[in-house]
Amino acid sequence: MIELGRINNLEILRDTSVGLFLGDDEGNDVLLPNKYVPPTYEIGDKLKVFCYLDYDERPVATTLEPDIMLGEFRLLQVAEVNEFGAFMEWGLEKHLLVPFREQRVKMKEGQWYVVHCYLDERSSRLVASNKLDKFLSNDNIDLKVWEQVDLVVTRQTDLGWEVIVNERHKGLVYFNEVFKPINIGDVIPGCIKTIRKDNKLDISLQPLGANVLEPAATKIFEVLKEHGGFLPLHDKSSPEDIRDTFQMSKKTFKKGVGTLYKARKINLEADGISLNED
Structure with missing residues (x-):
């Protein structure tokens, strides 16, 4: 079946003066106009194409990938x-x-x-x-806490950023849990933080629980290397300074620093943290 609005993997059936005709396993075919025909091909090859209706309302294929597809x-x-x-x-x-x-x-x-x-x-x-x-519903949610999801940021509210979750549900990222710049239209990963009794979804933009330690530690270690092995940040630093440097909360920073210290990757100085050269 040739699906409008989606990428189709179709077989080259025949070459004509206007382009290639591509077909599926059910006997349907669609034109790939000459402007999109690859420089080399053979009859029987498979091509990945996007299908939609042209100006004359006829199904047509293109090798271009649009910025939005059906259901997105x-x-x-x-x-x-x-x-x-x-x-x-x-x-x-x-x-x-x-x-x-x-x-x-x-x-x-x-x-x-x-x-x-x-x-x-x-x-x-x-x-x-x-x-x-009208295209979203939180009535039937087949998600689990800590599950990773795909998000589209839609608007800013008094509490935080509204997001679309997996192209199906609505969720919210609270302002006090955003540690990096985001904008309307951003397509970003996230995690399910809470599924409320009324099926409202609280979303985190970073992994939850123990999963946050390793990414946080890695981020701190890499930033330290980029800054010559020392940063004037520690457990007394302001949350704003930590967020501006690492795009994470102070709590996550302290956990990441603890992980690196236990692994003997860093030293804790009076005025900051440094890489352990031993």
């Missing part, structure tokens, strides 16, 4: 607004439409918005929406 949430820029809606830049020749009915606020040319790509059942076209909540 991504930050895109508006290229044009006309009587049909807003058209987003997504890395392909034909822009991605956000109909007016799918705009949470009226979109403006040149502005950036987090949108969701879906297949419109009436037209069979790939379109987008920035009414994100």
Whole structure:
């Protein structure tokens, strides 16, 4: 089956004047226009291509990889607004439409918005929406505490950053647990910190529990080497100085330093920490 909005691994069936026809195992085929044909190929080779509808609403393939695919949430820029809606830049020749009915606020040319790509059942076209909540649900969560997840940052609230978890759920990263710059639209890894009784998800941007020790220790060790083997930071340093240097909390810093000290990788000085040269 050739899937619109996704990467398909298709076989080269035949060469024509307009391009290559590619096919799946079910007898379906799609055109790969000449501009995307690789310099060398043989009939029977497999190609990975993205499939969507062209300007004439016909299925077409491309070797370009778009900035968003079916079912994903991504930050895109508006290229044009006309009587049909807003058209987003997504890395392909034909822009991605956000109909007016799918705009949470009226979109403006040149502005950036987090949108969701879906297949419109009436037209069979790939379109987008920035009414994100209608595509998210926390009713059935098959996740565990400490499980690593993929996040898309969507907006800033009074408590922290709202994120989309695994393209399905909503979560929150509290401000006091953010130790590195993040922005709307960032696609970043995280961990499930808490699953509340109402199924709200608290998210951490760093591994939890004992898992944080080794990455923290490694980060401190590497930064020490970059700074010539000494840093004027210790357990009396301010949380802000530690965060600016290591992008971690003071608590995590102290655990990482403890790990390195026990492993005899560093020395604890009166005015900082240094690498153990022994």
